[in-house]
Amino acid sequence: MKPNIFRKKAATSVLGMAIFLCASVSVSAEPDVRPIANFNTCQKPEWPKEALRKEQTGTVMLSFLISEDGKVKDSVIVKTSGYHLLDEAAQHGIEKCQFHPATINGIKIGAWAPIQYVWTIETLEQQQKALVLADAYRANALKGEITALYKLGMLYRGQEGLPMDLEYATKMFRLAAERGQPDAQYELGNSLTYGAGVSKNPEQALVYYQKAAEQGNVNAQLKLGRFYEAGSGVARNPILAAEWYAKAANQGDHVAEDKLGSFYEGGLGVEHNDTKAVTLYRKGADAEIPAAQLHLGLMYLRGKGVPKDLPQAALWISKAAQQRHPDAEETLGELYISGKGVLQSESDGWNFLQRAAAGGNIHAMAVMGYMLTNGIHATPDTTQGRIWLRKASALGSLLAAQWLDNSSLPNYVFGD
Known part of the structure; x- marks a missing residue:
């Protein structure tokens, strides 16, 4: 590895916030096209003065009901940032965005769109700490520590005091993934799926998801289960879907528990067993x-x-x-x-x-x-x-x- 592979400039911004569209869970008939925010119509949510004074930061998970005309009709807080003021500010700010509505067979329908909003304060002290951390990761990467490459990529996701640079982050994920780091393989799969810092390539994304799942990455296992269940990018295979859901469920993933329960209830890829289905559903329901x-x-x-x-x-x-x-x-x-x-x-x-x-x-x-x-x-x-x-x-x-x-x-x- 050459040292200049890892070199980046220092951060200069004071406040940093980022919006990410998140993968959604399937409800009702799955739309052919999910709602997509037109960020040109969005105004950055205003940071509450009291929250800024107290240097409150965090990530809030929201879900917005997008009507057929692309407007926000309703919204809920799925997971709090830990601060009521930040949650409400993100919620009210994004509600003003215009969306491209979901469609089925070319027909516009209402649908929920999950969105993650990240509040970070990038003080000079935090920037300096992040730069020191980045240098440490680079040094460790040069010593052959593969996980350091993955951590360096995560650092440039824009949530650790440094400005977001998805292209650089994906470059680090690829270096780590090619050396067998499972978390990096999963993140590279995401980058290739959504075109984050790299051109979209679903076929190559599937390769890296598979590698990550085989090494025990629970998120990749859940994703492969969904792919094989729906026949998305692969031939539909209930047996393989059930196997991957089972692997993720065995690691405590509650969504996988629910999915595996539905397979036992329907006898898809596994022998029909309502009692096992109830046990799995209850685990997910309690969560x-x-x-x-x-x-x-x-x-x-x-x-x-x-x-x-x-x-x-x-x-x-x-x-x-x-x-x-x-x-x-x-x-x-x-x-x-x-x-x-x-x-x-x-x-x-x-x-x-x-x-x-x-x-x-x-x-x-x-x-x-x-x-x-x-x-x-x-x-x-x-x-x-x-x-x-x-x-x-x-x-x-x-x-x-x-x-x-x-x-x-x-x-x-x-x-x-």
Whole structure:
């Protein structure tokens, strides 16, 4: 290695903040195109004076509901920065951004967009410490310490007192990855996937994800599970998907626990086992993974792997709905309409169905269309009802298509 490979200039900025679009979890029908922020329309959130005075920093995870016109319709704080002022400032600032909306089959739909916002204060003292640390990593890298290359790359992600330089960071990740460092292999895979500091190359990204996963990187294992489940960049293979989810779940990844639970419930790539599914769902649900909370609730609703228990079903589904999971909102809406596990309320049911539809749940659109067209648990409005049915049908709902063609189909059973 040559010393000049690692050389960088000192940081000069005083305040540094960065926005990253994050990978999203799948809910409802997965959009062909996810919501994307048009950062030219965004204004940098103003740093709260009190937070700045106290030198408060941190990273907040947010999720924004993007409507069909690309505007923010709602937002939630997924994970706090640790400081209420910073959370609210990031939330209110990004709410002013314009987005390119999600689409399915070219049709615009509402969808949630997770975003991470990083607040950092780069004082001269912090900059100097970061530069000393960078020099130490370079020195260790020259001595052959591969992990130092990875740490050097992470240092230039813009969160450690130095200005962000994704091209340089990716260069360090590649040097470490080619020498077998698993975390660097995973980060290089991300860079190649999203085009961060390098041209997008999904095929090459998959190679590095595979290498990282084989060495035990839990994030890479989860990502490979998703790839093989969806057939994204690889041939769809439920057996391999289940194997990678199991490896990640065995390391305590709660999202992987939920995914593996769904494989046991459906007998995908593993032998069908509702009891194992419930055990895995419960682990994820206890960790407040909304999809796992919904899945556990559905097991109680249907008496699968556990005795049927409608109040428990409603409890867990409500927890997921509180986190704005559209599938949970749709299910909870039907529970309120039918009075299963909750006090019957058509108005609450309708409100949850509307929230679910706004978040891209196609079944909620179809059910709302059915209710309006037939005047069932709603004031009749054939025109608006058929608008919802046509939209749901265009988005792939076979049930909506049937309701459009034949209004005399058997009555729909809510909350099944």
